[in-house]
Amino acid sequence: MTNPSTDSPVVFTPILDRIAQELSVSTRQVTAAVALLDEGATVPFIARYRKEATGGLDDTQLRTLEGRLRYLRELEERRTAILASLVEQQKLTPELEDAIRSADSKTRLEDLYAPHRPKKRSKAQVAREQGLEPLADALLATPALVPEQAAAEYVNEATGVLDVGAALDGARAILIERFSEAPELVGGLRTYVWDQGTIRSAVAEGQEEKGAKFRDYFDAREPVNKLPSHRVLALLRGRKEGILKLSIVLPDDDSGAALGEPERRIAAFAGVTHQGRPADDFLRTAVTLAWKARLQPKLENDVEQRLREMAEEEAIRVFGTNLRDLLLAAPAGTRVTMGLDPGIRTGVKVAVVGNTGAVVATATVFPHEPRKDWDGSIAALAALCLTHKVDLVAIGNGTASRETEKLVSELMDKFPQLGLTRIVVSEAGASVYSASELASKELPELDVTLRGAVSIARRLQDPLAELVKIEPRSIGVGQYQHDVSQPALARQLDGVVEDCVNAVGADVNTASPALLARISGLNSRLAAQIVEYRTQHGPFRRRTELRDVPRLGDKTFEQAAGFLRILQGPDVLDASAVHPEAYPVVQRIAKATGREVPSLIGDGAFLRTLDPARFADDRFGTPTVRDILAELEKPGRDPRPEFRTARFKDSVHQLSDLQPGMTLEGVVTNVANFGAFVDIGVHQDGLVHVSQLADRFVKDPRDVVKAGQIVSVTVIEVDIPRKRVALTMRKAERPAPRPAQARDTGKAQPGGGAQSQRGTRPPARAPQPARQDRQERGPQTPAAAPATAMSAAFQKLLGK
CATH class of the missing domain: 1.10.3500.10 (Tex N-terminal region-like)
Structure with missing residues (x-):
């Protein structure tokens, strides 16, 4: 028997070397990143503001590093416990200690320990x-x-x-x-x-x-x-x-x-x-x-x-990727929006949200059974739209969604002067939000049933700001999300939400507590403190005033300040992603070029002539200066795409309306390893198998599509009894449409962004999570079937 060597109970350097090898980066980069994480720095902060220290590790690499560090430290803790147990049992030999110290996985470690583990009397x-x-x-x-x-x-x-x-x-x-x-x-x-x-x-x-x-x-x-x-x-x-x-x-x-x-x-x-x-x-x-x-x-x-x-x-990785796409979906922006939460017996709940997100009107209409007040409902909606100058109508995609779409379509036909655009959005999680403590604080005067309509409207205006109020697992994008490890899922999703919120940033004077709580360095308690402070003292005018918020110390300020914006303050840099610690660099640039700081903002032609290395120093290297120049060119840039909507055929409402050869526009709701699900407006997502995504070999569907993307698809086959639709995005060998189905009564979709759509009336769908039935309906692969195009596609999926 021997005592375990006591020089280093937890071997740390091998952990760093192993992570570096796995990430194909240097040990120096990993060492710096681990030190920052251990000091309490967040992944978004490290990725954006500590590039010199980490050699430019991005948020994806840092998340992977963080996960592997957690696993390997758990492995070291278990290794230490096993060695201590063997010493106590007087069973540790030099050979066994060497084997245990070289074990590179928990499985190998437990195999070595199994013969010596204290056990019941076998x-x-x-x-x-x-x-x-x-x-x-x-x-x-x-x-x-x-x-x-x-x-x-x-x-x-x-x-x-x-x-x-x-x-x-x-x-x-x-x-x-x-x-x-x-x-x-x-x-x-x-x-x-x-x-x-x-x-x-x-x-x-x-x-x-x-x-x-x-x-x-x-x-x-x-x-x-x-x-x-x-x-x-x-x-x-x-x-x-x-x-x-x-x-x-x-x-x-x-x-x-x-x-x-x-x-x-x-x-x-x-x-x-x-x-x-x-x-x-x-x-x-x-x-x-x-x-x-x-x-x-x-x-x-x-x-x-x-x-x-x-x-x-x-x-879990797929779920995180899909959630990222949904959170970073294009916001409709400051457009007056009417949210409709469809219902049959209980009526359609209506909420009009102004261009700042404030609720300006609510109502309930009863166009469906049992009241069937169709004309009265249209009149009520028209009056609200006219009074409040409604631009967009967001319709929840749950029960009675299609029927409510028809109601809005008739409203638009009867009152074209309103210039409405209708969009179907996911209502996943809206009921969870409606009954939450947060909703009761935000909308205390509203009945629970009306809060869902508010959420539907707001998530069209700004998906990120609204969806952060909902437990990520309630949003519903992912493969078998209820079947996986819930702690691991929560950890992944929390990281995705944190990365997305900080990629966009937040206006400290208007952001909700839920959004602020996801900013680097902040939590629910500090977010509430910030909101309370601005309520009592008025809007923040400078970033430095954040230091006056109770319990917001220097470390928290360092982590959070760069991601919080003050849009109309006296210092133009406070509206940008330039960190306050780097303001002296901007002043140095201005002095060296003979310009005032405000005049530098937006002057891309001039800024692109500057050499970043000229303004670097021991603290702020060339990568940081390059980021500063890019931020000065477009301060506070939003990484999200421009808002646009999908075009659905007015003649297609249910599975029986589909025919092979039809070309449709739809929204990708979920991406899996075997393909992508696309909402084409029939309450049943179609499947584009990975082999049908492009006219080339596709290994990973995410290389071609992402959740929320608008795509053009062609129907290959429709299986009504099994509620399955096979689609293709391939241009070659698309089936010819049947003559009887060639008519398209849908309205044309204008090009361009959100502003070009006013005055048009296309039915549309916003990027949305897959409904629960899409995720829980079981395997998407049919049993052996005749050699049709659909059966062939699904047999490929099965691997036959």
Whole structure:
């Protein structure tokens, strides 16, 4: 036994080296980033204002670094705990310590610790206490021994070994445990199961009808290491719901061989060969039981856990990417908007929101069953639009959405002078917001049922500002979001929201507490303090006044100031992303060029003639000066795209209206590894399989589309019973439209941005999260079908 070396209980430098290698950057960059994170700096702050220190690591690299640092530190903590346990048990040898210190994963670490982990008294432990380990060693070393004769010497009532059979059972238990806890053997077999195993799924007895949405998996096989993440999660959900039975099949399972490959490997490891000697059958049984009773269940669980973790990691990454696209969707801006929260029996809730986001009017109309006050509803909406000069009408996409769209369409036809544009937006999370404490503080005078209409209107004006008020998991964009690790999901989504909010920045004098709370360095408490301070003292005039907010110290100011804007203050730099600490650089530029700071703002032609290196110093290097010059050219630039809307055909309202060959415009609602879902206005998203995204090979759908993007698609096939629509974005070999369906009664979509759309009346959809039914309806791959274009596309998805 040896004591663990005490020079460095947690080996830190190897962690930095490993992260640097994984990110393909230098250890110096990683060291600087880790130091900043440990000091409390946020990822957005480091990415934007500490480029010299990190060598220009961006927010994506920093998020990856942050995650790997968390994992590797947990690994070090576990390594330290294991070494301490082994010292306490007096089981730590130099060889074991070297192996533990070099273990590069939690799985490897636990394999090494397994034989020495304190455990309940197993059969093997009891057998050792009964003195049966020498019998096990003797039979393993000398198979020529007759087991019954050798065991007879160990029969002893005092030790509890009452007969020969009990002695042999104990010796066998010792060997089984020894074989099943050998680290190298376990690791090799785990790799074998991963590389050679096949997942087999079958329908549970009597579940055929109930589990129809999983019928593509009623009798399916696929190699373990080839399963894509969405299929892994679909299989696991099917089993959880009691529809599917899953098993891992190995190559020898159906061969009828006396020993499969795993047993042969165990036998080779233990030196067991069957030569007809007296103890050979005893040893073979120990080998078989080591596999069947111990290792096979354990390793299948390990492999399934690895599959789950990989699938969850990918799904969470996809969810984060889609959320980023939605949060950074184009804002309609300061346009008076009417929000409609559709309902049938309870009526359509109406809220008019002014160009500052303030609620200026609310109402409830009842155009649908049971009242059917269609004309009265149109008149009421027209009056509101005329009185408040409404520009946009945002319609929630839930129950009665299509019927409410028709209502607005007729309103626009009867009153063209109103110049309205209608847009269908997602109402995902609106009900959650309506009943929240935040909503009750923001809209205390409004009934809960009307708050949803306000949220629908505001999320069209500024998706980011409104969606940050909602728990990200309630927005609903992602693969099987309820099936993945919720803490990991929350961590990813919180990071995405933080990155998006800080990429855009916030007007400190108008931003909501929810938006301010996501600014670098701030939290809910400090955000509330800022709002309270500006309420009591009036608008902030300078960034430096933030220091007067109670509990907002120097460190917080450093982290937050660059992301908070003061748009009409005396210092023009306060409206930009230039950090206050770098104002002297701007003054230096102005002095050196003989210009006043305000005159530099927006003069791109002049600023582009300047050499950033000329103004760099020991604190602010060339990368920071380059960013400052770019910011002076377009201060406070918004990274979000220009607002525009999709065009839907007025003649297409439901699945039965679709025909192969129809070309439609739609909005991408969700992007998965196997393709993209597109809302084409029929309450059922169509699927553009990855093979149909472009006239070239596409490895990652996100290279072509993103959530919220407006795309042109052509219908390939419609499966009404299964509510599936196959679409293509390929230009070549699109099916010709059927003559009866060639008419397009939709209105033309004007080009350009938001301002060019006034006075037009196209039905449209804003970038929106996928509705819950889109995410939870089960696999998107059909069972074997005739060789139609649709079935071929879905069979590709299934991997057949």
